[in-house]
Amino acid sequence: MYPAPFIAVEGPIGAGKTTLATMLSKEFQFPLVKEIVEENPFLDKFYEDMEQWSFQLEMFFLCNRFKQLESIEENYVKKQQPIVTDYHVYKNMIFAERTLSKKHMDKYRKIYHLLTDDLPKPNAMIYIKASLPTLLDRIKMRGRSFEEDIDPAYLKTLIEDYELAIEHLKQTDPGLPIITIEGDHTDFVSSQQDYQQIVQNIKEQVL
Numbered sequence: 001m002y003p004a005p006f007i008a009v010e011g012p013i014g015a016g017k018t019t020l021a022t023m024l025s026k027e028f029q030f031p032l033v034k035e036i037v038e039e040n041p042f043l044d045k046f047y048e049d050m051e052q053w054s055f056q057l058e059m060f061f062l063c064n065r066f067k068q069l070e071s072i073e074e075n076y077v078k079k080q081q082p083i084v085t086d087y088h089v090y091k092n093m094i095f096a097e098r099t100l101s102k103k104h105m106d107k108y109r110k111i112y113h114l115l116t117d118d119l120p121k122p123n124a125m126i127y128i129k130a131s132l133p134t135l136l137d138r139i140k141m142r143g144r145s146f147e148e149d150i151d152p153a154y155l156k157t158l159i160e161d162y163e164l165a166i167e168h169l170k171q172t173d174p175g176l177p178i179i180t181i182e183g184d185h186t187d188f189v190s191s192q193q194d195y196q197q198i199v200q201n202i203k204e205q206v207l
């Protein structure tokens with residue numbers, strides 16, 4: 001494939017993005033860039049009071065992803081080196097549209113475009129879909145303290161937001177191959193067969 005693969009794994013909270021991105025990074029020996037979670041100073045506050053903390057949180061994620069994508073550009077894309085990430089930059093807009101007030105969203109949208117329009121975008125995407133019960137199970141199993149009381153209604157709207165966002169990406173970036181994984185029925189963690197099917201799809205559609 002030309003240019004080098006830049007694969008983004010996406011899906012709603014707890015879908016398995018980091019898990020799968022890590023497995024694929026090992027599989028293909030591609031470096032992995034993961035988003036910052038534990039060092040995020042606003043996540044726990046946000047889950048306690050979304051209205052109060054959403055702008056700080058969305059800006060924090062945006063700035064971090066901006067910095068990561070800048071270094072992806074320098075260290076991988078410009079050098080024609082492959083890379084795997086556990087997010088697509090458009091994720092910022094998915095969450096911001098859901099969590100910000102209109103006034104904040106108007107400001108955020110301008111900053112988002114200013115920061116990201118000229119940054120490299122993935123040239124392949126893996127979208128892990130999953131139902132609300134599956135996401136709730138996985139979030140519970142993972143056991144992050146700040147997600148303990150996550151509102152199922154918030155997760156449900158995010159599942160829908162992701163569906164719309166994928167449609168949006170298909171329209172705005174029609175050349176982007178998107179491999180969709182049915183997360184409820186595909187257990188790439190414990191089933192070698194399920195995992196190898198994903199690897200095969202990537203080999204056929206991306207590499």
Ligand SMILES: Nc1ncnc2c1ncn2[C@@H]1O[C@H](COP(=O)(O)OP(=O)(O)OP(=O)(O)O)[C@@H](O)[C@H]1O
Pocket residue numbers: 011012013014015016017018019020086138139141142183186187188189190
């Ligand atoms: N297909 C799967 N089958 C079984 N368990 C899974 C599967 N995918 C992920 N898990 C488990 O679900 C939990 C959440 O996975 P992971 O942290 O990779 O999700 P994520 O999409 O990166 O989450 P976040 O949106 O919070 O960053 C982990 O404990 C992981 O081991």
Ligand SMILES: Nc1nc(=O)c2ncn([C@H]3C[C@H](O)[C@@H](CO)O3)c2[nH]1
Pocket residue numbers: 013037043057058061091092095096099147
């Ligand atoms: N509001 C908001 N905006 C984002 O861009 C964003 N990206 C991730 N997250 C949340 C989901 C997990 O709890 C946790 C780890 O992914 O952080 C986000 N939350």
